[in-house]
Amino acid sequence: MASGTLRLKSTTGRAERASVRDELQRANGLLERLLVVPRLTADDMCGDCDLPANWHGWSSRGYGALLGQGPCPAWPGWAERIRRAREMFLAATDRRVEAPPSPPKPEPLAVIPSGLSIDDMIAKLAAARAEHPNAVVRRGNRNRLELWPE
Ligand SMILES: [Zn+2]
Known part of the structure; x- marks a missing residue:
């Protein structure tokens, strides 16, 4: 019996059970997607990245996106989109950086x-x-x- 199923049986709260059930369903879906991947040879792989060539397409969603299915990161248009997204992410994180705390005000003895x-x-x-x-x-x-x- 998988550990997720054991955890589901030992969980008592209704909301907590639903959360564990969703997590288990997601993990099982991902496992099923991985199990159907046939044994790959060098010819099956993309020449520009480390993913199977037949995983490349114009969209990515669901479990496939988690595995890396979608546009090849080496494709110029997609590489530009990734670069812009990375810049936006970095700019957003820069804004959240708070100023360093000022040194404590000296206090008399x-x-x-x-x-x-x-x-x-x-x-x-x-x-x-x-x-x-x-x-x-x-x-x-x-x-x-x-x-x-x-
Ligand atoms: Zn590729």
Whole structure:
């Protein structure tokens, strides 16, 4: 028994079963298409690409397109269409590239608010000095004292 059939039997949800069933049907269809391909010789192959010559035609759809059936990639018109599609794809991906993140804004080592009593200010500065002995004190936003690295 194929693993897809086993997975289908072990799946319980209705939507999940439908999804597994579709996937199994697709895989079986692809397998059937591959199994009917006769043994190929060098004369059966396209001289310009690695596909059988009788797979080349003017359209591609369904399982055949998945296998590579359709126009030969070496045909000038089709090669031009592939080139244009590739450029469109690359242009679309370039637009989605986001700017690199800006470096993080530097933050002070410590901030001491203004409006404290002298004793509180001295205590906070002493605690900050104990933690960052080489820091430099600068006036910060809204008259706060900020400790920055040297
Ligand atoms: Zn070809």
